[in-house]
Amino acid sequence: MSDQDTTTLPEGTTDTDAQDQSDIFNGTGQAGLRNARSSDGNDVRAIPAFVFGEELADLADVDPRVVVLTADLARANRAVDFAERHPDRFFNVGIAEKNMITVAAGLASCGYVPFAATFASFAALLGCEQIRTDCAYPQMPVRVVGHHSGISMGFYGTSHHSPEDLGIMRTIADLTVVCATDAQHLRALLRASLDHPAAMYLRLGRGRDRDVYDEVPELTIGKAITVRPGKDLTIIATGSEVEPSLRAAESLAAEGHDVSVLDMFTISPLDTEAVLSAAARTGAVLTVEEANVTNGLGTAVAECLFQSGLGQPVRFRKLGIPDAYVPVGPPAALYAHYGLDAAGITKTAKEMLR
Structure with a gap:
């Protein structure tokens, strides 16, 4: 690499440090977001995307079946919170979303309950065939987690919007499709999903959603x-x-x-x-x-x-x-x-x- 190709970083930092988004995307037990309010003026609070790794880490403390996979988005979906506590059960497959879902199906066939997370546009659109053929058809208990769903990616544009995912996913036989409402609701869904017998597509919000539930609600998958x-x-x-x-x-x-x-x-x-x-x-x-x-x-x-x-x-x-x-x-x-x-x-x- 020539000198012209070298990126100059602040003294004492590395490439990994430069990519660390923890000051922006953080869990509920850490400091607040960088901005006091989100782009729509809402008070910053715990929201679905940010409790994902934390809740799964708690569940993994008592359930050895729980494993987490991500496609190079551990900080965006806070799977990093899981990785810090259970590094031996965390897999970053890199930018290979389709492979991630197939790997998750393989882990499920060995008795694990894998949660495979990436942007919803990548999970549902890129991974549609793998969700159907590798997960739903053989009824593997894979939880494909599509975060930053709908139009929540905003400035990232059409390639990152996922308005089509619900329409696509609900046509796949033997696939349960659920949407998290807020942070407490997500906790309930993750807990309820552990013993759900078949494949699941779990849709998360954009990370600026106001609370609906003051505490973790009692719920049954399939019941409004x-x-x-x-x-x-x-x-x-x-x-x-x-x-x-x-x-x-x-x-x-x-x-x-x-x-x-x-x-x-x-x-x-x-x-x-x-x-x-x-x-x-x-x-x-x-x-x-x-x-x-x-x-x-x-x-x-x-x-x-x-x-x-x-x-x-x-x-x-x-x-x-x-x-x-x-x-x-x-x-x-x-x-x-x-x-x-x-x-x-x-x-x-x-x-x-x-």
């Missing part, structure tokens, strides 16, 4: 959680959209509208009983997802309503990302652009209530 009861309209939301849906419901309550909010964290298999009960009770259903409206949560709910023979009319609308490529921009601006913030959800709900 009613986070707010109501009788005028039901908002069925998933992942990052549960919290703004709650804020929208609170805003509507101030105007005299009684709106229910369901956390439909399991996309496949869908909790059809909860969908039909909500539709019968309120007569109006709005689905909200940080995903392409083609074949995602909204489509799953629509299929359920259409096929059920409910016997009564139901007003129905899907709110999500249209079937088009998402532009580059800060996530908060993109959410507002697509009406996926509290104000946008409120506006759509009002239209339905009228």
Whole structure:
């Protein structure tokens, strides 16, 4: 390497030090994020992507089956917190996402419960064949973790957006598809996943999501959680959209509208009983997802309503990302652009209530 090719680093630092993002991406037990507030003005707090490694390390303390794999993103998804405590059960495969999923399937066939994590755009799009053929088809208990999902990568652009992942993943037979709502909800999902018998796609948010749950909730994979009861309209939301849906419901309550909010964290298999009960009770259903409206949560709910023979009319609308490529921009601006913030959800709900 010539002198011109050499990068000058501060005295006493190495390449590894220069790549250390711990001051930006950190776990709940460490100092706060570099900025006091996120790009949308939210107070910084523990959020899904940042408790992933910490919670799995706690689980691995008592369960020798837990192993973690990542494709060179240990700091972005905080798998580094797991690696520091269980280095012999942590595998960084480098920038080889497809291979990572196949390796995870191999580990699962030997009795381990592997969590293979990378950006959702890479996990679901690059690794689709491996998820189907190596994990779901032979029913291997692999947990493919797609973090920074939807449009949360913002400035990284179309190649890193993953609005299509829910639509793709829910078409794979014998694959459970779940979305983490916030940090406490993620802890519950990780715990519940340990003895889940088949393959799973676990979708995480962008790391700036406000809390919905004050403590780790009791949950059953495949069963929705009613986070707010109501009788005028039901908002069925998933992942990052549960919290703004709650804020929208609170805003509507101030105007005299009684709106229910369901956390439909399991996309496949869908909790059809909860969908039909909500539709019968309120007569109006709005689905909200940080995903392409083609074949995602909204489509799953629509299929359920259409096929059920409910016997009564139901007003129905899907709110999500249209079937088009998402532009580059800060996530908060993109959410507002697509009406996926509290104000946008409120506006759509009002239209339905009228």
